[in-house]
Amino acid sequence: MSTQTAAPAATPTRHLDLAVGGMTCAACAARVERSLGKLDGVRATVNYATERASVHYPADLDPAKLVATVERAGYTATLRGESSPEKRDARVRDLRRRLIVAAVLAVPLGNLSITLALVPSLRFPSWELVCLLLATPVVFWSAAPFHRAALRNLRHASSSMDTLVSLGVLASYLWSAVSVMTGSGGEAGYWLGFGATAPGADSVYLDVAAGVTTFLLAGRYFELRSRRGAADLLGALDGLAAKDVRILRADGEVLAGIGELVVGDRFVVRPGEKIAADGTVESGLSAVDVSAITGEPVPAEIGPGARVIGGSINLNGRLVVRAGAVGARSQLAQMSALAERAQERKASVQRMADRVCAVFVPVVSALAVLTLAGWLLAGEPGRAAFGAAVSVLIIACPCALGLATPTALMVGVGRGAQLGILVKGPDALEASRSVDTVVLDKTGTVTRGRMSLAETRSFGSLSAAEVLRLAAAVEDSSEHPIAAAIVAGYAEELPDAAEFQALPGLGARGVVDGQSVLVGRPRFLTEEGIPVGSEVAAAVVDAEDTGATVVLVSCAGAMAGMLVVRDEVKPSARAAVAQLHRLGLRTVLLTGDNEATAQAVAAEVGIPEVLAGVLPSEKAEAVSALQRKGHRVAMVGDGVNDAPALATADLGLAIAEGTDLALRSADIILVRDDLAVLPDAIRLAQRTFRTIRSNLAWAFGYNVAALPLAALGLLNPLIAGAAMSLSSVLVVSNSLRLRNFSPGS
Numbered sequence: 001m002s003t004q005t006a007a008p009a010a011t012p013t014r015h016l017d018l019a020v021g022g023m024t025c026a027a028c029a030a031r032v033e034r035s036l037g038k039l040d041g042v043r044a045t046v047n048y049a050t051e052r053a054s055v056h057y058p059a060d061l062d063p064a065k066l067v068a069t070v071e072r073a074g075y076t077a078t079l080r081g082e083s084s085p086e087k088r089d090a091r092v093r094d095l096r097r098r099l100i101v102a103a104v105l106a107v108p109l110g111n112l113s114i115t116l117a118l119v120p121s122l123r124f125p126s127w128e129l130v131c132l133l134l135a136t137p138v139v140f141w142s143a144a145p146f147h148r149a150a151l152r153n154l155r156h157a158s159s160s161m162d163t164l165v166s167l168g169v170l171a172s173y174l175w176s177a178v179s180v181m182t183g184s185g186g187e188a189g190y191w192l193g194f195g196a197t198a199p200g201a202d203s204v205y206l207d208v209a210a211g212v213t214t215f216l217l218a219g220r221y222f223e224l225r226s227r228r229g230a231a232d233l234l235g236a237l238d239g240l241a242a243k244d245v246r247i248l249r250a251d252g253e254v255l256a257g258i259g260e261l262v263v264g265d266r267f268v269v270r271p272g273e274k275i276a277a278d279g280t281v282e283s284g285l286s287a288v289d290v291s292a293i294t295g296e297p298v299p300a301e302i303g304p305g306a307r308v309i310g311g312s313i314n315l316n317g318r319l320v321v322r323a324g325a326v327g328a329r330s331q332l333a334q335m336s337a338l339a340e341r342a343q344e345r346k347a348s349v350q351r352m353a354d355r356v357c358a359v360f361v362p363v364v365s366a367l368a369v370l371t372l373a374g375w376l377l378a379g380e381p382g383r384a385a386f387g388a389a390v391s392v393l394i395i396a397c398p399c400a401l402g403l404a405t406p407t408a409l410m411v412g413v414g415r416g417a418q419l420g421i422l423v424k425g426p427d428a429l430e431a432s433r434s435v436d437t438v439v440l441d442k443t444g445t446v447t448r449g450r451m452s453l454a455e456t457r458s459f460g461s462l463s464a465a466e467v468l469r470l471a472a473a474v475e476d477s478s479e480h481p482i483a484a485a486i487v488a489g490y491a492e493e494l495p496d497a498a499e500f501q502a503l504p505g506l507g508a509r510g511v512v513d514g515q516s517v518l519v520g521r522p523r524f525l526t527e528e529g530i531p532v533g534s535e536v537a538a539a540v541v542d543a544e545d546t547g548a549t550v551v552l553v554s555c556a557g558a559m560a561g562m563l564v565v566r567d568e569v570k571p572s573a574r575a576a577v578a579q580l581h582r583l584g585l586r587t588v589l590l591t592g593d594n595e596a597t598a599q600a601v602a603a604e605v606g607i608p609e610v611l612a613g614v615l616p617s618e619k620a621e622a623v624s625a626l627q628r629k630g631h632r633v634a635m636v637g638d639g640v641n642d643a644p645a646l647a648t649a650d651l652g653l654a655i656a657e658g659t660d661l662a663l664r665s666a667d668i669i670l671v672r673d674d675l676a677v678l679p680d681a682i683r684l685a686q687r688t689f690r691t692i693r694s695n696l697a698w699a700f701g702y703n704v705a706a707l708p709l710a711a712l713g714l715l716n717p718l719i720a721g722a723a724m725s726l727s728s729v730l731v732v733s734n735s736l737r738l739r740n741f742s743p744g745s
Contacts, residue, residue, distance in 0.1 A: 013041070016063060018053040020046065021076035021091070024149050024162055024220070028075070031156060035073040036066065053077070074152035092221070095145070099217040102142035106210035109134040128180040135206040139173045143213040145220070159361040164393075165216055167365065171393045172209040175386070208394060215728065240311040241332055245276035248320065261326050269319040277310045278325035285504040286317035287480060299481065301504060315479070317504050331617045360700075364707070368392040371711045384713065391710040395703070404695030407735040412688030415741050420672030421681045423688070428667030431651040432685035434632045438580055438678075439611075439623060439645075441637035442591035442601055445655055446675070447567040449638070451481050453489030454548060455564035459536055460555075467561030471519045471553045473497045474510040482549060483508070485565050486519075507551070518554045519563075530554045536562065547597030573605040576675035579744070581606075583679055586631070590614055590622060590645075620644035636670075636678060653681060680743045691738055695731045702727045 023029055029046040032053060036044035041058040055066055063079070070077035112131055140147075143166070150166035153159050246253045248266040258276055261267065266282065269275050275288070287299040290312045299315055302308060308321055311332045327333060368389045375385035413423045443449050456464045472490035475483035477500040487494070497510035497517070506527075507520015518525055522532055522540055532540075532552070539562055540550045548566040552559070580587055588609040589602045598612035611622055623645045626633050635642070635649035646652030646666045654666030668685065670677050709715045 012059040013056050014059050015054070015056050016066070016079065018055060018066065018070065018077045018079065020051050020053050020070060021078075022149075022152075023051060023075060024145070028149075031158065032070055032073055032075055035069050039065070039069060042066070074155065095217065095221045098142040098145070099214070099221050102138045102210065102214040102217055105134050105138050106207070106214045109138075109210050110207040131206045132177060132180050135173060135176070135210050138210040138213050139169055142217060143169050143209075146213070146216070159365075164361045164364060165212065168393050169209045169212055171390050172212075173206065175390050176206045176209070211728075240274075241330075242274040242276040242310065246270070259327075261323055263323055263326055265323045267321055267323060269314045269321060271314055271316050271318070273314055275308050275310055275312050275314060275319075275321065277321075277323045278330050279308055279310075279321040279323045281306045281308060282320045282322055284317050284319035286319055287315045287504050289313040289315055301506075303504075316502065331615075360703070364392065367707060367711060374711075375713070388711065388713045391713075391715050392707060395706045395710045395715060404699050404731055405692050407732050408688055408691040408695055408738065411735045411738040412684060412691070412741075415738055416681070416684050419680055419684070419743055420670065420674070420677050421684060422669040423667070423681075423685060428651060428685050430689060431632070431667065432634075432682055433689050435585065435634045435651050435682065437586045437588060437626055437631040438634045438636065438682075439588045439590050439626070439649070440577075440607065441619075441635075441642050441645075442589055442593060442598065443567060444638040445636050446573050446589065446601060446605055446607075447569050449567065451485035451549070451565050452568050453485050453563060454566045454568070455543075456489075456561065457539065457564075458561040459533075459539075460558055460560045462555060462560050464561060467553050467555075468563065469494070470512050470515075470517045470555055470560065471551070471563055473512045474500065474508050474517050474519050477510070478502055478508050482551065482565050486551065486563060489563075515556045519551060522550070522552055525552050525554055525559070528554075530557065530559060532559065545596055545600070547593070547600035569601060569604050570675055572675040576678050577606045579676070579679040580682075583682070585634075585682070588626070590619060590635075617644075620648040623648045634682065637666075651682075651685070653678065676743075684738075684741055687741060688738060691735055695734055698734070699727060699731060 020029075020032055023032070023046075033044050033046040036042050036046075036053065036055060039057070039061070041061070043056045044053055046053045053070070057063070057066060067077045067079075109131055112127065112134070146162045146165045146169065149162035153163050242258055244255055245258050245261050246268040247256050247261060248254075248268060253268050261277055267276055267279075271286070281302055281304055283304055285303045286301075288302055288308060289299050290309060300306075300312075302319075307324075308319075309332070310325075310330045325331070371392050372385050372389035375388055409423070416423050440446050453468075456468045458464045458467050462470075468486070468490050469492070472487045473494045474497045475486045476494050477497060478484075480502075495512055497512050500508065500510040502508045503520065503524065506524040507518065509516065509518050511517070518528055518530065522537075526532055530552075536552070536559060540552075543550045543562075543564045546566075548564045551563040551565060553561045553563065577587055586609070587607045588611060589598060589605075589607045590611045591598045591601075592614055593612060595610070595612040598610045602608070602610045614622055619642065623633050623635055627648075627650070632651075633649045634651040634653060635645050636653045636655070637643075637646055638655040642654070646654060651668070652666040653668045653670060655670055668681050670681060706715065
């Protein structure tokens, strides 16, 4: 008789999100990830852009141990939700204060140190001490974040750009401080190729220390501001969900927390309340506002058997709904998960510099030590040996490398703001370089997102103006968007409508000037016994084929006329699409509307491809499907339902009039209500990214070429400082060329 060994039961796991503070580059995120991964059974993904760690851990592990592990690695950690917006704002304010202090002190220091070091006749007593006093707060308080990060790296035997910044700043300051304290007597300074500097020129390095600190703090401050909004994405999604639900029990309605609702429960939704979960209507007629979820402007008319989406709002009738999907399985929760996964894969172009520095920093540090040792072993004076070593550090200090991204980003963003384009961060620029497909949401993006009266036709003895007058009088008592469009289409004073009655899903009735008036869908009039002739039926079909909504009007029991309401295409849409095509980009219209409506809009604006009938939760998948075919996709949208698709796309662009969630998910925000800005946004992003790439190539190439010269003593510290400053000036000048970007160029 054989025996079998039972397989060990799988250890149950849990999941939590940590807000991680103190990360300054992609290397920091990797370090936190490695630290958490060393714990048994723990899997962690750390996102530098959103400053979050997604952790899967054994159920028997105390979450406090995860927090302690992150803190031992030198960073801060709190459970997501405990990290309030106030705490994040405090970090931004602290960085801003350090930047202001650095800038205020660096400007006079630069003027004093350079001018007085090189022109002895302008010096005054103790001028070196004045320079030293101006530099000290910058080096030790403003630059403290760089020094702390360098110490943390040192404790973990690693390095980053912060390491080299800290070394360069401290070396420049300490060398100058020693020179000021010990003095250089009557000796001349350093040979510049055309003569020697005046004695005491050593203190010129103080402006190097202050300048590097100021420029890099500016870059760090801008980067932090550009990405802090991403952390609020899931919170904004959570805000759409209902918190309470009226569950139907045997003894009536019971108000309970949303967590008590389970699949199969019946719950009541009163007018004005959010629908608590995805489900099916069992009883009741109403109009449901789905704009917050689907982005569609026209409320959905629903009745028994209709599907409803959690988070949408019941406008009028009382509904009884049977829950079909709750919690994590609801459509809203799945949209949240899609957005979260998409955000986690975002990368920043600044990581290029971080990857370079991962190798560059230890190499430069070792080269500085070898330079010092080599000169001493060769019998050269200590002053000359230390000067060569400091030259290596100063010439290699990655000021230009650190400026490459933020300066181009600042100029590009500034120029974009003048044109109505807000670039939220370098991720957008990185993604823009290879976009080949632009997916445009229909409602609110290509169209205005609100209904308007397009046409009024008469089919009886009344004139078209009289048909509109009667219909507007009845609809003036309704809050339906179609009714609002009809009322807005009549400019004169309206008569009163008596005996008004709204019939959800059908239309409305009332008495105007003593005559019974019906306004509604063709089915409504047919059910009321109003004959709809072949001429009217044909006109209805023709209008609906163009994507319009048709409302029929009867007066005193006879057909009176027809109103055509449609979501108008934005005037700039066709020209914008044509310009995208001239840029060689493929365009696709994406919408939850029916095929006929979508094709009509696409034909009007010149978009050749249409994806119609796409559910909100399927929009991100539609974008992913294009990506799997090898396309680099830019998504343009404005609604909550667009948020996962915006985050999934390689480049997300949101209309500024859209929902807050869509704006948080997007990489670029289009402020102007003019789609012509769309191709400009893509071209500006591409040009800015190319500028960043050229800046990085110059900065790194310059350092590689200059390092051997510094090590051989061919560049004294003064020339090294000047060369480093020149490198920075060239990078900034290259970035400033973006100010010449013009629309349509």
